[in-house]
Amino acid sequence: MGDGDGAAARELERLFNRVFFDRWKTRLLGGAEEPLYLPAGDDCDHHRVIYREDYFASAMHEVAHWCIAGERRRQLVDFGYWYHPDGRSPEQQQAFEQVEVKPQALEWMFMVAAGRRFRLSADNLSAEEPVCRGPSRAFAERVTAQARQWSRKDGMPSRGEQFVLALADFYGAPDPFDATHYQDMPL
Structure with a gap:
C-alpha cells in the first residue's frame, strides 16, 4: 500500500x-x-x-x-516550532535532527503498531550539500535508541503509549513494544 x-x-x-x-x-x-x-x-x-x-x-x-x-x-x-524548509545547511540540518529524534522514534512505534514500514526522514532533499540530503548515521542511532527505550515503556509519553496500543489493537499487529522491532535501521 x-x-x-x-x-x-x-x-x-x-x-x-x-x-x-x-x-x-x-x-x-x-x-x-x-x-x-x-x-x-x-x-x-x-x-x-x-x-x-x-x-x-x-x-x-x-x-x-x-x-x-x-x-x-x-x-x-x-x-x-521553527521550521527551515527543505534545502537546509549542515548546521540547520543538525538542529533539525536534534528535535526530530523523539517524534521519529514515536512515529516508528506507530508504524510498527499499524503493521507498516517506517522510513527515517531527513526531510532535506533539496540540500545543496549531498551529505545533508539523507539522515545521518548519528540521527538513525539516536532514533533507534529512543525507540528501544520507549519499547520498555521507559519515559514514553502517555498519549503516545495510548495511541500505540490503539493502533496495535485496531490493526492486529504483534506486540509493538517488542524491542526486536527496533533494530539498527538501514540508511
Whole structure:
C-alpha cells in the first residue's frame, strides 16, 4: 500500500478522533499542502492536527509531534516550532535532527503498531550539500535508541503509549513494544 492511501488515512483519522477527541478536544485531519497544528481558538472550538494530502506516514508523524507536545506547546500554532524548509545547511540540518529524534522514534512505534514500514526522514532533499540530503548515521542511532527505550515503556509519553496500543489493537499487529522491532535501521 502506498503512502498516498486516502482510505487508510481516513481510517487513521477516525481511530485518532475516537481515541483522543473527547478528552483532548483534538481532531486529526488530512488534505493540506503542508502539515500544521492549529490550537483551538475563536474560529474553531477544537485543536487540529493537520497532515499532508492523504499521506498515512505524514499523519503518523504529525500525531507523534502532538503526543510529545506538552500543554504549553499545544496552545501554539505548530507547537511553536521553527521550521527551515527543505534545502537546509549542515548546521540547520543538525538542529533539525536534534528535535526530530523523539517524534521519529514515536512515529516508528506507530508504524510498527499499524503493521507498516517506517522510513527515517531527513526531510532535506533539496540540500545543496549531498551529505545533508539523507539522515545521518548519528540521527538513525539516536532514533533507534529512543525507540528501544520507549519499547520498555521507559519515559514514553502517555498519549503516545495510548495511541500505540490503539493502533496495535485496531490493526492486529504483534506486540509493538517488542524491542526486536527496533533494530539498527538501514540508511
